[in-house]
Amino acid sequence: MNRRNVLKNLALAAPAAWLPSVVAGQNWSPLAPPPAGSFQPTWESLSGYQVPEWFRDAKFGLWAHWGPQCQPEHGDWYARNMYREGSDQYKFHVEKYGHPSKFGFKDVINTWRAENWNPDELLAFYKQAGAKYFVALANHHDNLDLYQSQHQPWNATRVGPKKDLVGGWARAARKQGLRFGVSVHAAHAWSWYEPAQGTDKTGPLAGVPYDGRLTAAQGRGQWWQGYDPQALYAQSHARGAKNIDNGLAQWNWGEGMVPPDKEYCEKFYRRTAELIDRYEPDLVYYDDTALPLWPVSDVGLRLTAEQYNASMRRHGGRNEAVVTGKVLTEPQRHCMVWDIERGQSAHIEPLPWQTCTCLGDWHYDRRIYDRHGYKSAQTVVHTLVDVVSKNGNLLLSVPVRGNGTIDEQERAIVQSIGTWLAANGESIYGTRPWQVLGEGPALASSAELSAQGFNEGKGKPFGAQDIRFAVKGNVLYATALGWPTDGQLLIATLAAGSPQRPQPVRRVELLGHAGPPLTFERTAQGLRVQLPAQAPAAGLAYAFRIT
Structure with missing residues (x-):
């Protein structure tokens, strides 16, 4: 598709029914005025993006999708599902920690210490295993920033491990000569955390509010005194007409979901802009349809334009930044890199893309370890070879335990992948797709x-x-x-x-x-x-x- 057609079709990137009604405005404030010819926060402007060669050559990255939801070691979306009465994680939580009206996810964060985390050792191991880039979780839908943040008091330097996790990962990655990325998932905390505002429907505590309704005033004398739970649980607001589990359209702020307000959107912008400015990631992975909060806000467009411009300032006018997003229209794929979660395209894609997948669950689950249920090294290598033949990269998550380590089964799998890449890497790194895949x-x-x-x-x-x-x-x-x-x-x-x-x-x-x-x-x-x-x-x- 030529640029003229891209610009023409970008008008179709957002259906009329999705046009922003809560747009946060164009009052973005980059650190320096964007130079002439730089990117502006519009799809049309971003369509001039070119994927940098480092990403096209790298092919294989490893990811630490690690945060406080790994502390219980009981699988994905723990901070949401622990508030869903009768669910597996609700039952586990009540047995291990107590009822969510008395011990909520904020209290799980308080138990997380990351006591055995050694980013230098892990990143040296990942470099030896053949990774060319490394991505660290910056925040998840649980809304805890894992870095030093002026805009989110609930961050890992102040609660939980009280460490700058993103900063530690960044230093370790660059020490190994790896490109560094961060993944940002917090845009959806607004609706994702809605179950924390609920109550049990049955049983002895029926009708007793979960801790998602607590206010700062109720923290007096508690470990969390001085912190507002609403800044973690994404503030009380009217709930959507349907549950977000029912469809992708709701994940894209459709089908009756109550859209976030301007204050929420602007806070997300400030948090993420600070992340990009402070740690200068080469790659930002957004766990969103297209960009964060699109189409109810333009903050994703603003963040992406600013990141591209900042990269150009650092690299003498050359944009070395990669931004990934999901479920992109064809025109949007010219503005950023398309990420496919746990899946692959069936074709050689004309533009570079990425698949992200995991050895087990995204958040560490001890049950997968106990049943030896991880993906095999062969499965990962087959995926890598298949994806590379189609003009793609593989970003592989290795689940990290709450204490900051990976287990010996995962280590053996990663080591086997590295042994294969040491012998066969020339068929992967720096290659391009052929005429047929x-x-x-x-x-x-x-x-x-x-x-x-x-x-x-x-x-x-x-x-x-x-x-x-x-x-x-x-x-x-x-x-x-x-x-x-x-x-x-x-x-x-x-x-x-x-x-x-x-x-x-x-x-x-x-x-x-x-x-x-x-x-x-x-x-x-x-x-x-x-x-x-x-x-x-x-x-x-x-x-x-x-x-």
Whole structure:
């Protein structure tokens, strides 16, 4: 799509029914006046964005999606679901901590110490495992900022661990030469925390308000004296007509959701602008449809324009920043990087994109560890190879325990991924998609995306006949997602006379194999490669260098 069509179609990026009715205004205040030719906080202006080469070359990032909801070690969305009477996490919470009218999520935060957190050790390990960028959680829907914040008293330097977690991660990442990113999820606290305003419907405490209704005045003599619970629980307000679990449209401030007010939007802007200014991340991941608070506010547009402009000031007019968002219209994909959650595109995308997924749950869940339920290293490597063939990156979350460590099962999986990348990384880093992404039976069973993504694991499992391609200069890499049992690999796409590769094949090498180049023949059926007697020790997937 050329720029003229992009500008034309950006008018369709927000349906008329979504036009902002609570827009926070254009009174944004960047640290320095934007120079001529800089980005403005409009979709049209942002459509001039170009994805930086560092991101296109990096391919693989690791993520610490770590915050106070990891402290109970009982899975995703704990701070919401603990207030949903009868839910698994409600029952767990009542048994472990007490009733949410007496011990709420603010009190879970107070138990979180992050006592064994060692970012230098973890980031050195992640660098050795082949990560080229690292992303740290800056806040989640639980609304606790994990950095020094002037605008959110509920932050990790003042409560909980009383440490600047984002600052520690940033220093450790840069010490290892990794690009550093942050993920921002707090825009949805307004509706996400609504259950904290509720009560039990049955039982001995029926009708007793949960702690989400507490006020600052009620904190006298409590550990949280001087803190307003409403600044954490996103203030009391009228509840939406429906529950946000019922559909993506509600996540996008539709279907009867009460939109946030101007004060809420502006506070989110100030918190996030300070985060970007203080820590200068190379990447900001927004867990939002398009941008935070869009379309009821323009603060996401303002933040993105300012980040791009700040990056240009730091890099001599070159924008090195990456901003990711979900469920983007085609025109919006020219303004930022499309992120697909727990899923993959079925095609080679014309613009670079990213998939984010996790070894287990986003928040640490001890039950997954107990049942050995993490994704295998092979699953991760297969995902990485598949995504790279389609012009994408993989951002992998390794769940962190409340104490700041990863467990030994996770460590072994990450180490295996690193061993594979050490042997096969040239087929991943710095590559670009080829004319076709690959071949094999799994292509025919690619599952459609659902909402933000959520199609991983729904297609046919990969096997030895599934091959994915990538190129670097004149070198073609063909990676088989299994080891053929008959001692031969047939690449049908490279048959004699192939329009994709009409030039002769002169040499075929197997990465990680210490022996000589492999023998092969090119016939009408394909390029048939004779394999060595044993597969390379790294296993998992098998990359062939074809020149």
